[in-house]
Amino acid sequence: MRVLETDISMNGALFLLTVNFLIAQLFCAFFLVISRRSRIPSAGLWFAAAFAVASLSAVFEVMIRYGDFDRIASFGAFSSVLSALLMIRVGIGRLYAVPANIWTITALLCAALPLNLMIYDLPRGSFAHSLGYQMPFAIAELICAVAVYRSGRRETADRVLMALLLVTAGNFASKVYFAVKFSGGDTAQAYLGSTFALVSQSLSAVLVVSTGLTLLAVIVVEIMDDAKANSEIDPLSGLLNRRGFDARVSQILARPMSAYPHSVIVCDLDHFKAVNDTYGHGAGDQVILAFGRMLAGHAPPEAICARFGGEEFAIFLPSTGETTGYLFAQGLRNSFSSLAIIGLPDTVRLSASFGVCALASPGDSIVDTIKGADSALYDAKKGGRNRVNRAGQAISVNPEGWQAQA
Known part of the structure; x- marks a missing residue:
């Protein structure tokens, strides 16, 4: 019975990884298309690249299940998610005119990537491993939320995006506790087959979809505002019509x-x-x-x-x-x-x-x-x-x- 439950959790986790991969690819395509209509196309391109990179984490986690190079695959999954979050920060900077600080991003990467390699051999249910793994994600999400706040924009879509970024940051931070409380196993493969992994990935999928849709909404609102403004401008004189x-x-x-x-x-x-x-x-x-x-x-x-x-x-x-x-x-x-x-x-x-x-x-x-x-x-x-x-x-x-x- 225990083996059956593990298989069900494993299959459920793999199903969610597949769904997450496809969702990320769809968002990548959406942002590529919508960036062509945006006044700030670079923002949409950064978001598209971020979701494309994030989708690689699902590939790496499947490699953990079926491959024999857990350390490399685990590092790849971590790196792709963290890189995607920081790319979203760059895109938000372009969209909200709050440029990303390259030194902050570089410092976070230089600290988080070696740390991930250092904590790999620690049990996945330990506090040290959970803290080292989850906090870089939480910090990256928090940096994104702060950028939206600093822009001063307070339209409904902007407020929803800021709230979602803060909730996602809190989600990553809370995993430090829940990963210890409901241990998913000591190894990467054991974690992937745990109920905790199934719940964690389900929640992450919901937050990813919500954040992606809200980013799309912000860009669509910006395109609509520009279209309305252009419809009220006389193209020859540059004055209002x-x-x-x-x-x-x-x-x-x-x-x-x-x-x-x-x-x-x-x-x-x-x-x-x-x-x-x-x-x-x-x-x-x-x-x-x-x-x-x-x-x-x-x-x-x-x-x-x-x-x-x-x-x-x-x-x-x-x-x-x-x-x-x-x-x-x-x-x-x-x-x-x-x-x-x-x-x-x-x-x-x-x-x-x-x-x-x-x-x-x-x-x-x-x-x-x-x-x-x-x-x-x-x-x-x-x-x-x-x-x-x-x-x-x-x-x-x-x-x-x-x-x-x-």
């Missing part, structure tokens, strides 16, 4: 203590069609790019700048009155009219027209405010272009007299 503009403005207006008034400036490049017709669409693209860079460079940090389409742009100035918005637009008008643009002759200077409207109180509509600014822009165009006009201002002012009007 209309969708991104509306989303950012809505966030500001939704604040409980949003400080009114806010100003909206709508601007349009003068005679832009003539630029395309005379100098080509390449030159027109350079004009759009130059104007977008000028807006981004002159706007205050909290401003929201966007290209609505064609040659039309908009700026939202939070907690800014109409007079201040008007002065800011005049500064933009002056800067652009003196700007030299790549693709145009040195003697050619362009101009733009601006309309300004204020969002005075929470009861005002941002849509109506944009329409007001657009109407003011139309008046500026009708009044001769290269001008700034306020909403409700019947006649566009002469550029030279803007200071008196302000």
Whole structure:
């Protein structure tokens, strides 16, 4: 009966080793595929390599069962798992912008690998063997958890990953006690056939799958966030598009203590069609790019700048009155009219027209405010272009007299 129980435990352990190997290979493939879509592909590649290396531990443990070189196979199993954990630390460093300290990793490897060889002849159920074998794993997992914590990221997936890394570190640390309490045998082969090995490997499989899935989730969330951000960016000007503009403005207006008034400036490049017709669409693209860079460079940090389409742009100035918005637009008008643009002759200077409207109180509509600014822009165009006009201002002012009007 005792032999039968041992055979069942042995077969169960071998089954789990096979499952762990296949799971690790699947995660390796998943990370290789997903890294191609990630903004930080090196993180996914490190994770893929880590799971590929970790899968070798199952091969080494099977070699212990059927081979006659237990010392080498046991060392190989230990080395592959520890190396994989440290590779995950490197991948986390890439993903979370918390670079791994090469000296810490090297020191851990230089201490753990010789130690593993030294403790091999100790009984597997002894405290000294368990401590020397399990603690490097616990330390590696703890280093990974600390890296996630140091990143400052606290999204749900980040918190789950940090918790799983800490639980896994605790799992390795607890094995120091349980390996002694429920001894799996004095030799590597005896350990593999023990009930403790079956339970230990089952728990490890659950933690490996959970950690792998969470790492995948973190990368998928990062890819989705990037895709959303890219969908809100105008590729030519580098500014927000209309969708991104509306989303950012809505966030500001939704604040409980949003400080009114806010100003909206709508601007349009003068005679832009003539630029395309005379100098080509390449030159027109350079004009759009130059104007977008000028807006981004002159706007205050909290401003929201966007290209609505064609040659039309908009700026939202939070907690800014109409007079201040008007002065800011005049500064933009002056800067652009003196700007030299790549693709145009040195003697050619362009101009733009601006309309300004204020969002005075929470009861005002941002849509109506944009329409007001657009109407003011139309008046500026009708009044001769290269001008700034306020909403409700019947006649566009002469550029030279803007200071008196302000």
